[in-house]
Amino acid sequence: MSVINISSNEQFNTLLNSSRVVVADFYADWCGPCKAIAPVYDSLARQLTRPNQITFTKINGDQQKDLAQAYSVRAYPTFIVFENGRKTQTVAGADPRRLNEVIQKLATEATKSDGAAAGDGESSGGWFGATVAKGYSDVTDQVDVKGLELLNRDNERGEARVLFGGTKPSGLAGKGKGKAEGKADWVESDTDEQLMLYIPLQSTLKVHSLHITSFAVPDEDDDEAPMRPKTIKLYVNRSHVLGFDEADDIPAVQTVEIKEEDWDAKTGTARVDLRFVKFQNVTSLVLFFVDGDGDSEKLRVDRVRIIGDSGEKRSMGKLEKIGDEPGE
Structure with a gap:
């Protein structure tokens, strides 16, 4: 786009x-x-x-x-x-x-910023933890942050909107610790390891892939240490966030499993490629984080970026009048 x-x-x-x-x-x-x-x-x-x-x-x-x-x-x-x-x-x-x-x-x-999509992902204008697929661009700015909903969020951590910020995650510096006091710039699950994220969009998109960042730090001595996401179910064009029981009864458009080797050790990010044909006219996404890569009851997500293209093709319309001044 x-x-x-x-x-x-x-x-x-x-x-x-x-x-x-x-x-x-x-x-x-x-x-x-x-x-x-x-x-x-x-x-x-x-x-x-x-x-x-x-x-x-x-x-x-x-x-x-x-x-x-x-x-x-x-x-x-x-x-x-x-x-x-x-x-x-x-x-x-x-x-x-x-x-x-x-x-x-x-x-x-x-x-x-050309080299910022790899390495530490840092640039003067934003942050990326994985490479952007050739021919596509970051369309995360089309997320309607006011309409975001996140179920089973730990209220002592960040709000859903922090997932879509363009700033460098604080967890990158501490390799997982980040800002533990005040408002965290990541989210964690609360009563168990599952999260349900509703993402309304400002325009119709073609979604190619997702970048999921998590600086969860495994700790065998702490069963409360959060995990990185493993299984994610995706739903499209829902009018509201799904309940956990409701999601179990609705077939997902795609279920993805993030493997250990998919995570970039330096940026804490995994690129999730989608079945592009299934994500051609997307007005909303629901991400159901089903489980994590360990035995903890906590799941941590630091950033979510959406990669794709605009699905709308606007016509300039028929040329009706020649002129420069508005309203002539």
């Missing part, structure tokens, strides 16, 4: 918080110059998009009037660059040379 089509203020604000650089293309369906420069913008997006580093968006100013007004968009197309959530540059009008010049200046920073 190279360009993200913005459908709400909340979606755009989430991107501003999760990506170091966001480029916004404010356009209108009736705008001829918008149509003319679209291939240039799309080409730059394909070349320079980097998960959590540089994100390219399109915003229909007629449909998202609040956003257009908030950022003083008075003509179409208008391209605005945001860095760390703040508006830093504006390119007004269909000027391919100027647009290319401004965006190419971001390329140097973008390339710094």
